[in-house]
Amino acid sequence: MSAAVPPERTPDGPAGTQPGADRRTVVSGFLFGCGVAASIIDLAVFHLGLQWHHFYDLSTTEVALVADGVFHALGWFVTVWSLFLLADVRRRAEVVWRRWAGAVTAGVGAFQLFDGVVDHKVLGIHQIRYGVDLLPYDVVWIGSAVVVLLAGLVVLRRTRPARAGG
Amino acid sequence: MDHHHDQGLAALPWELLLVAGLAGAAAGYAVAVVAARRRAGWPLHRTVLWYLGLACAAAAVTGPVAVAARTSFTAHMLGHLLLGMVAPLLIVLAAPVTLLLRALPVGRARSVTRFLRSPGVRVVAHPVTAALLNAGGLWLLYTTELFHRAHASAPLGLVVQAHVLLAGCLFTASLVGPDSRLHPVSLRVRATVLVLFVAAHSVLAKWLYAHPPATVSLQDASTGAQLMYYGGDVVDVTLMVLVAAGWYRATGRRSGVRADRIVPTVGGTASRRGAARGEERLEARSAR
Numbered sequence: 001m002s003a004a005v006p007p008e009r010t011p012d013g014p015a016g017t018q019p020g021a022d023r024r025t026v027v028s029g030f031l032f033g034c035g036v037a038a039s040i041i042d043l044a045v046f047h048l049g050l051q052w053h054h055f056y057d058l059s060t061t062e063v064a065l066v067a068d069g070v071f072h073a074l075g076w077f078v079t080v081w082s083l084f085l086l087a088d089v090r091r092r093a094e095v096v097w098r099r100w101a102g103a104v105t106a107g108v109g110a111f112q113l114f115d116g117v118v119d120h121k122v123l124g125i126h127q128i129r130y131g132v133d134l135l136p137y138d139v140v141w142i143g144s145a146v147v148v149l150l151a152g153l154v155v156l157r158r159t160r161p162a163r164a165g166g
Numbered sequence: 167m168d169h170h171h172d173q174g175l176a177a178l179p180w181e182l183l184l185v186a187g188l189a190g191a192a193a194g195y196a197v198a199v200v201a202a203r204r205r206a207g208w209p210l211h212r213t214v215l216w217y218l219g220l221a222c223a224a225a226a227v228t229g230p231v232a233v234a235a236r237t238s239f240t241a242h243m244l245g246h247l248l249l250g251m252v253a254p255l256l257i258v259l260a261a262p263v264t265l266l267l268r269a270l271p272v273g274r275a276r277s278v279t280r281f282l283r284s285p286g287v288r289v290v291a292h293p294v295t296a297a298l299l300n301a302g303g304l305w306l307l308y309t310t311e312l313f314h315r316a317h318a319s320a321p322l323g324l325v326v327q328a329h330v331l332l333a334g335c336l337f338t339a340s341l342v343g344p345d346s347r348l349h350p351v352s353l354r355v356r357a358t359v360l361v362l363f364v365a366a367h368s369v370l371a372k373w374l375y376a377h378p379p380a381t382v383s384l385q386d387a388s389t390g391a392q393l394m395y396y397g398g399d400v401v402d403v404t405l406m407v408l409v410a411a412g413w414y415r416a417t418g419r420r421s422g423v424r425a426d427r428i429v430p431t432v433g434g435t436a437s438r439r440g441a442a443r444g445e446e447r448l449e450a451r452s453a454r
Contacts, residue, residue, distance in 0.1 A: 055392055056372045066369055073364035076403050077357065084410040088417065 021093040022161050024085060029100040031082035033107020033152070037115070038075030041108070052129040064123040071119070099159040106152025112145035180320040184227045184327060188220050195262065201269035208268070212260045219256030222248045227327055236317065239382040239390040246330060247393065250300075251401040254334035263345040282348050291349050293340040293359040300337040301366045303329050308370060313379045337363070342408040353413055360409060364402045371395035 047053045089095055116138065119125045128137040195216050202208045225231055226249035234241035263282065267275045281287065289295055306312055307326060316326040339345050341356050371394040378387030 055388070055395070056375050065372060066365070069365035069367075069369035069372070070361070072368050073361045073402075076364065076399065077361050077406050080403065080406040080410050081357075084414045088414060091418065092421075 021089050022096075022099070024089050025095060025100050026103045026156065028082045028085040028089060029103025030107040030110070031078045032086070033104040033109075034111040035075050035077075035079030035082060035107075036104075037108045037111035038071060039079055042115075046128070053126055054130075057126050057130070059124070061124075064125045067123055068119070068125045096159060096161075098155065102152050102155030102159055104152070106149055106156060109145050109147070109149025109152055113142060113149060116142040116145055180324045181228050181232065183324060185224060187328075188224050188227075192217065192220050195260070195265065198262075198265050198269035202265055206268060208265060212265070215256045216260035216262065219253045219260060222256060223253035223331055226253070239378065239386040240393060243390040243393045243397075247397045247401075249327060250304075250330040250334040251398060253331060254338040255401055255404065257335055258338040258343040258345065261344040263339075263348065279348070288349055291336060291340055293337075293351055293356050296333070296337040296340040297359045297363045300333040301363055301370075303333050304367070304370060308374055308379070309377075314381070338405070342405060342412065353409070356409055360402070360405060364398075367398045367402070368395055371398065 042053070047055075086095065086100065120127060120138065120141070127134060128141055195213070199208050199213055226245040231241055231245050231248070235245045267278060270278060282291075290299075303326075307316070312326070316323045340349070340351070341360055371391050374394065375388060375391035378384065378391070382390070
């Protein structure tokens with residue numbers, strides 16, 4: 001029976017030693033970072049916490065409204081999906097948590113960058129804050145997104161699995 | 167306006183029709199559970215889910231929420247959330263079709279299965295059709311005159327409520343739950359339909375926030391639209407978790423990872439019996 005199980009499915013050894021599991025760890029972390037940034041950080045920090053955003057600022061074009069709806073749905077879906085992907089990696093191999101955390105950080109940064117450039121500036125779905133000079137807010141938003149993204153990439157680079165036989 | 171013509175009709179207790187339907191569903195499930203228990207057994211939690219689901223639907227069509235919904239848009243939205251999303255989720259997780267098949271003698275169960283697998287039923291129960299019926303109904307209700315007409319005419323209101331409940335059940339059953347095994351649909355299709363439905367639902371909520379029905383005050387519309395948006399999110403995220411959990415179970419089964427680390431199915435017995443009938447194979451296929 002066990003002879004029929006392909007080697008990559010043997011549930012021992014860290015994920016780093018298995019190419020499939022390592023890739024899935026990174027995908028799961030990156031998606032989780034994007035999803036959390038899209039669905040939870042925006043809602044909890046800017047909408048409920050600081051109250052800089054409103055539910056809907058009524059200034060959006062129809063295209064942007066639909067795009068916003070799709071991002072909203074995808075954000076939740078990706079958050080949920082990435083956690084099941086992580087659970088799947090976990091039952092097959094040992095998760096390298098630092099690597100996953102690096103991928104999450106990169107995901108948060110990537111989404112914030114996308115949000116700051118495409119959603120706020122290109123599509124104009126909503127702004128960061130209303131009734132203020134937006135330039136410093138945009139600079140801080142996009143700048144911090146780049147920093148977070150780079151930090152995540154650095155961690156990912158440092159936690160790269162050693163090549164087989166190397 | 168219509169309600170002048172409908173005075174006679176409005177005097178009839180129309181909502182009792184829906185309540186009677188729900189009572190029939192309550193009694194039918196109990197009879198089926200007794201019959202199924204004689205053969206194999208039926209998990210208690212499914213029975214609990216069924217009655218919770220019916221209670222949510224009943225709370226939406228009769229009683230204080232239904233009365234308040236005549237004047238308050240927010241109460242109307244609470245009723246719709248219960249009727250179109252919460253009740254269907256609970257009802258579908260109660261696996262009424264699986265129960266029916268288990269309660270019936272083999273021969274009749276087979277004819278029911280044959281009917282449920284006929285091309286017509288397949289088309290209607292497909293996630294794409296079900297999502298169009300569900301979201302399409304909502305768009306019609308909130309973007310046309312239908313909202314006012316349904317409030318003015320009791321029979322029309324009844325039809326709208328029945329549609330909201332049935333389309334909600336059809337949509338939910340096409341995506342998740344043990345009954346969806348009858349019509350295996352690829353995971354990719356189900357996930358895509360779910361994401362697009364959630365998007366349509368949230369767009370409609372924001373559209374309503376900006377364009378409330380004529381008679382609704384701005385404050386009421388704002389609260390109602392946000393209830394639709396965030397309340398819908400809670401149910402939608404639950405659906406996403408169930409779809410993803412189905413993938414997790416099926417992929418674990420296919421690749422033979424350690425069984426002890428696989429999340430148990432909601433109805434362990436249902437799954438074991440399903441395996442005996444080869445239905446598990448279908449579920450695994452549907453998770454691709």
